[in-house]
Amino acid sequence: MPELPEVETTVRGLARVIEGARIARVTVNRPDLRRPFPPDLVQMLTGAQVIGLGRRAKYGLVHIDRNATMIFHLGMSGRWRIDPLAADKHDHLILETDAGSRLALNDARRFGSVDLVPSAELDSFGPFAEMGPEPLGDAFTPGTLRAALAGRISPIKQMLLDQRVVAGLGNIYVCEALHRAGIRPDKAAGRVSKASLDRLVPAIKQVLTESIAAGGSTIRDYAQPTGELGYFAASWAVYGREGEPCSCGGTVERMVQGGRSTFWCRKCQK
DNA sequence: CACGATACCTGTAAGC
């Protein structure tokens, strides 16, 4: 999926087109993604004005003037297409604005989701209720991370993917941040030194910030809503680079943790 | 409760 930087660039792209606009027409091409669409989705969106966009972790938020918020998740393969030139069989939900723009939520694998909640109840929306801090927020510090990891024996890689520890990281940026901080991905989370966590937190913030500035990471089907590519993939130091040289002179390796690929360098990650 | 395995779904690339 789209991890945090890709959702952030998606939300910014959508905002340019729908913030302040009224949704004139809603088309639902299938009844569900991972979950069924909310039964009142079409009724609530049709005629509503979009008053603002937002993001929580990897979820995009579309606030409308009916005290409601549409929450979308892009799963592994989701993306919004703005004014697509042609229809695609995976365009599942289409919004048309009164200004004539078309927005298509496209998701081949359908691991994504769309929910609708009263805006006042956002914090109690299921997935948000137990979520950890935003990695780019002030509440995410070496101290809070250290407290969250205390006593945990799972590998640090897997703990960073746990949205209850920190919310918004995915496979790519966890690999990249651990590499930047020089930490072995399979080290028990509770045994990562304070000095390492002091490097890890800024490494996470930097890699996310740099990726957002580059427009995210384009892989396969991810693109910003406008169709522009995200260029951060060119900056990956380890992700997807098995067998290639690491900048330290070592070699990037791949291992499997929790059924997912981890890319790392044993020479500079200890 | 923590943790690992599995399921969900389609597309693409690699291997034979």
Add this chain to the structure above:
DNA sequence: TGCTTACAGGTATCGT
């Protein structure tokens, strides 16, 4: 050219 297999940005759920 098929056909088969492995793998892909995530998360929910179900075992142990």
